[in-house]
Amino acid sequence: MTNDAENVTAYNFAYLDEQTKRMIRRAILKGLAVPGYQVPFASREMPMPYGWGTGGVQVSAAVLCPEDCFKVIDQGADDTTNAVSIRKFFETTAGVATTEETAKATVIQTRHRIPEARLGEDQILVYQVPIPEPLRFLEPRETETRKMHSLEEYGLMHVKLYEDVAQHGAIATAYAYPVKVEGRYVMDPSPIPKFDNPKMEMDAIQLFGAGREQRIYALPPHSKVVSLDFEDHPFEASKADHACDICGAEDSYLDEVITDDAGGRMFVCSDTDYCRSRRAAGHMGAQGVPYEEGAA
Amino acid sequence: MTPLLQVEGVSKFYGARIGCEDVSFELFPGEVMGIVGESGSGKSTLLGCLAGQLAPDAGEVLFDTRAEGLRDTLKMSEPERRMLGRTDWAFVHQNARDGLRMGVSAGGNVGERLMAVGARHYGQIRGQAIDWLGRVEISEDRVDDRPGQFSGGMQQRLQIARNLVTGPRLVFMDEPTGGLDVSVQARLLDLLRGLVREMGLSAIIVTHDLAVVRLLADRLMVMKGGHVVEAGLTDQVLDDPQHGYTQLLVSSVLQV
Numbered sequence: 001m002t003n004d005a006e007n008v009t010a011y012n013f014a015y016l017d018e019q020t021k022r023m024i025r026r027a028i029l030k031g032l033a034v035p036g037y038q039v040p041f042a043s044r045e046m047p048m049p050y051g052w053g054t055g056g057v058q059v060s061a062a063v064l065c066p067e068d069c070f071k072v073i074d075q076g077a078d079d080t081t082n083a084v085s086i087r088k089f090f091e092t093t094a095g096v097a098t099t100e101e102t103a104k105a106t107v108i109q110t111r112h113r114i115p116e117a118r119l120g121e122d123q124i125l126v127y128q129v130p131i132p133e134p135l136r137f138l139e140p141r142e143t144e145t146r147k148m149h150s151l152e153e154y155g156l157m158h159v160k161l162y163e164d165v166a167q168h169g170a171i172a173t174a175y176a177y178p179v180k181v182e183g184r185y186v187m188d189p190s191p192i193p194k195f196d197n198p199k200m201e202m203d204a205i206q207l208f209g210a211g212r213e214q215r216i217y218a219l220p221p222h223s224k225v226v227s228l229d230f231e232d233h234p235f236e237a238s239k240a241d242h243a244c245d246i247c248g249a250e251d252s253y254l255d256e257v258i259t260d261d262a263g264g265r266m267f268v269c270s271d272t273d274y275c276r277s278r279r280a281a282g283h284m285g286a287q288g289v290p291y292e293e294g295a296a
Numbered sequence: 297m298t299p300l301l302q303v304e305g306v307s308k309f310y311g312a313r314i315g316c317e318d319v320s321f322e323l324f325p326g327e328v329m330g331i332v333g334e335s336g337s338g339k340s341t342l343l344g345c346l347a348g349q350l351a352p353d354a355g356e357v358l359f360d361t362r363a364e365g366l367r368d369t370l371k372m373s374e375p376e377r378r379m380l381g382r383t384d385w386a387f388v389h390q391n392a393r394d395g396l397r398m399g400v401s402a403g404g405n406v407g408e409r410l411m412a413v414g415a416r417h418y419g420q421i422r423g424q425a426i427d428w429l430g431r432v433e434i435s436e437d438r439v440d441d442r443p444g445q446f447s448g449g450m451q452q453r454l455q456i457a458r459n460l461v462t463g464p465r466l467v468f469m470d471e472p473t474g475g476l477d478v479s480v481q482a483r484l485l486d487l488l489r490g491l492v493r494e495m496g497l498s499a500i501i502v503t504h505d506l507a508v509v510r511l512l513a514d515r516l517m518v519m520k521g522g523h524v525v526e527a528g529l530t531d532q533v534l535d536d537p538q539h540g541y542t543q544l545l546v547s548s549v550l551q552v
Contacts, residue, residue: 138397151375155382155412159397162404162411165418166440230418 014061014094020044024062024216028207031218036185037149038132043214053086053111054211056128060109063124063207064090069097071105076113076253076270083111102273112175114196116252116274119204121221127190129210132217134178134188154186157228165233174238180226187217189225195239195253200225242267247278248285298360300325300466300498301346306355308341314522315341319355321517321527325465328492328499330513330530332506332545338522339502340470346500347387347468348377359384359466382412386459390471392451395458396443402429402454403439409462428457432487449480453487460491467492467499473508485511506549510534518542 012018020042027041046054064070070090074083078100086109087098099105102117109126119125135145138156148156157178164172177194181187189200190208200206206219219225229235240254245266252274254267266287269275279291299322308315316338323329331339344350346357348369358366362384369377381387389395396405406425407415415421426436432453434446443451452472459467472488473481489512492499501512509516509530516533518526518541526539537543 138400151378153378153412155408155414158411158416159400159404159408162407162418162421163400166401166403166422229416231416232419 011093013066014064014090014096015047016044016058016061020058021062024058027216028059028062028218031207031216032205032220034185035219035223036181036187036217038215038217040214041216043211046211048085048089050212051130052082053109053128055209055213055216056109056111056126056211057086057089057209058211059126059207059209059216060086060090060107061094063126064094064096064107066094066096068106069099069104070094071099071102071108072110073108073113073115073271073273074111075255076115076274077272079272100273101277102271112191112193113253113270114192114199114202116249116269116271117277119202121203123204125202125204125206127192127206127208129188129190129208129213129215132188132208132210132213132215134176134186149185152184154180157186158230161228161230161233165230171229171233171235177235178228180228181219182224183226186228193239193253194227194235195237197225197227197235198237240267243285244269244275244278245285245287247275247283247288249275249278249283297324298366299323299358300327300360301500302356302358302366303346304356304358306342306345306352306357308338308345308350308352314338315350316345316519316522319517319524321524323466323498323500325498326496327515328497328501328513330509330516331500331502331519332504332509332516333519334504334545337519339504339519341522342519343468343470343500343502347385348381349387382409383462384465386462386464386467388452388455388459388467388469388472390474392443392448392455395455396451398443401440401442402434402446405443405454405458406461409458413462424461428461429454431491432457433483447480449476449484452476452484456488456491460495460497463495465498467497469499469501469503471503471505472501473503473505481508488512506534506546518545 024041027039031039046057048054072083072087074080090096091098102115107124111128133145135148135156138160139145161171175193176188176191177197179187179189179197203221205221208217227235242254243250244252244254246268249269252269252271255270257266257268259266301323304320306319307317319342333339345352357369359369361367403422403425406428407421410421426439429439434450434453443454473484503509513530516530517524520541526533526542534546537546
């Protein structure tokens with residue numbers, strides 16, 4: 001593939017060589033064909049440490065086209081170290097357009113959040129996954145967990161939830177909340193808050209890349225995604241019981257920010273783009289200031 | 297009457313060595329069979345073959361399934377066999393740590409089998425777990441403790457509760473009283489005897505402790521060198537041993 005961006009002549013488009021991208025695309029296609037199934041792939045060494053999103057970066061590299069518009073979020077924010085460095089990485093190696101606006105992006109790489117704005121059919125959401133195996137902390141043997149997946153033996157997953165209720169009186173798992181996909185595979189949705197779980201039934205394609213663990217899995221659009229629960233302790237998508245102090249949103253997932261050592265705190269949207277766009281539309285929260293174009 | 301378990305010519309070799317050879321017997325509902333013999337006589341190999349943990353080199357293990365009557369468990373598909381393993385069968389290990397999840401509370405350990413067969417109501421699962429802990433004499437306030445905080449005897453009783461909670465019909469036990477002191481052994485045996493009679497369980501108990509089979513087993517098989525050398529009613533075999541090895545075994549028991 002040729003590339004017309006001047007500064008990338010030393011690299012193939014999007015860093016990875018074409019053979020590697022083909023290999024990853026095959027894994028992605030298989031993952032889409034069998035929703036929730038963890039497809040092994042030959043994860044490459046990337047120019048960043050494991051745990052920084054090497055899986056997500058490889059998946060993004062495999063799906064990016066020159067005409068794509070790329071957005072990266074880390075815990076919902078566009079301006080954190082991880083998001084900035086991955087965005088720069090693809091600006092340099094692929095020369096694609098980048099954006100912070102969810103609606104404009106065609107490929108969104110995310111760590112630990114699903115954007116608040118509803119995603120559409122022409123978008124791809126790429127997750128960074130640390131540990132793809134939902135059964136891992138209950139069953140350490142890989143051979144055994146694979147067998148459990150293939151035979152659909154998922155009783156153990158409920159043992160974890162049982163332990164939660166027994167210890168805390170409610171299902172205390174707040175992130176990486178296990179889901180069952182299309183009535184078949186139990187899947188780890190990566191460490192997104194369980195607030196985001198219901199959003200996984202969406203119009204966009206969702207791809208999950210785990211670089212260190214060498215697994216890719218995927219959800220085609222409109223897949224049925226059910227969060228596991230008990231009949232008498234149903235799943236609940238929880239968030240801080242507060243409104244955003246900057247934009248006043250009551251429906252978005254909030255971060256709690258400690259502002260001083262005297263108990264001062266504020267709750268703010270974790271999705272920075274959502275917060276910014278609300279402020280641009282004239283909304284204001286309890287501690288907010290009027291919106292100015294270009295101001296942080 | 298159909299036997300619950302019918303074993304035909306089961307053999308297992310480890311290379312050229314014999315694990316067990318040409319073992320056949322029938323086990324009827326509500327019956328407890330003891331298998332005794334010295335270390336290395338093939339008892340545990342035989343039990344492993346019967347419970348589907350080892351693949352025998354020859355023979356048939358027919359089990360009277362609820363749906364389809366007698367079926368060879370060795371020819372079943374793995375999902376079917378694993379399903380049997382968590383519904384109609386139970387396996388009590390010698391070392392409770394092999395049969396328990398040490399990182400999960402006692403209640404979770406008992407509830408696991410229920411959840412594995414589809415129970416999804418927390419209150420009911422917990423209720424049954426507490427009920428079963430009571431039956432094996434573990435008090436209700438220990439339900440959220442991990443097995444690591446239990447004594448050896450309690451761990452073994454917890455393992456039994458965990459296995460019996462789904463109402464199995466056949467229980468395999470591998471030295472259930474091994475490593476326990478005699479007073480704890482006596483209580484455990486008493487408990488087991490009560491449960492077996494009350495639930496009408498069939499059981500196969502592998503042990504080298506003749507007192508255990510005397511107390512629990514209706515029938516007895518004596519193994520040596522991978523072969524069954526003598527079989528019969530427990531009292532008959534123990535009181536009037538015919539085979540030289542059985543005579544040695546019976547006379548080896550210390551009289552206090």
